[in-house]
């Protein structure tokens with residue numbers, strides 16, 4: 001049984017649509033997971049569930065030993081840091097970047113009249129520094145580039161010192177330089193044994209930072225493969241999940257994938 005996250009026979013249905021179909025998945029201490037799959041596979045639904053923001057239609061979700069539905073989610077949420085596009089839309093654009101991060105210690109977006117201790121503001125500043133955006137602490141959040149915002153969101157997600165860090169497509173929309181800088185920061189985090197368990201959603205194997213240990217491959221709400229990253233990210237598994245024949249390569253600690261065979265499709269990405 002996963003000691004950090006456990007999904008057992010989890011299904012999510014909306015009307016006649018089955019979004020997740022009897023998903024089993026275990027995550028243990030120290031693991032760094034990537035969740036991969038084509039559009040509509042159910043990746044965000046899984047992330048929303050392990051963030052305690054969505055309940056399964058059937059099956060059980062256990063988050064750090066507490067079963068969803070039997071625990072106050074407000075107690076659970078500080079234990080799970082989430083960075084996602086949906087959160088970005090809720091953050092006040094005029095808010096000072098330092099406050100965007102520090103308000104996470106209260107689980108709120110938007111500073112009101114709370115008093116923060118210097119311990120909190122020092123931690124927020126240190127996290128911004130780790131992600132290379134410390135110099136932007138006094139700027140309004142809405143003036144940041146999308147790459148800078150992604151890094152602020154991750155600093156915010158780490159602020160309450162969570163047991164689990166969930167990243168829903170952190171590299172989406174970044175240019176090559178922005179993506180590589182983010183990957184370097186995430187690789188450093190992945191290699192830090194004091195860092196929380198990490199679960200990151202992506203469409204592209206090229207966006208998996210070095211140091212990630214496990215992969216969950218989804219297709220149409222079903223687990224195609226799950227386990228150690230080298231066992232899961234095989235050409236066979238990825239081809240099945242994405243519905244086209246793919247070649248997968250590993251150069252040192254990075255993956256790449258493209259349509260099998262030369263010609264018109266060579267170089268295509270996997271989403």
Ligand SMILES: Nc1ncnc2c1ncn2[C@@H]1O[C@H](COP(=O)(O)OP(=O)(O)OP(=O)(O)O)[C@@H](O)[C@H]1O
Pocket residue numbers: 014017019037038039040041042043044045046
């Ligand atoms: N409330 C809902 N009612 C009906 N269908 C829904 C609902 N919410 C999600 N879905 C569907 O469930 C499927 C899985 O959605 P989800 O966002 O989890 O996929 P995803 O793998 O994250 O996709 P993407 O890569 O496109 O972000 C999609 O087909 C989506 O349209």
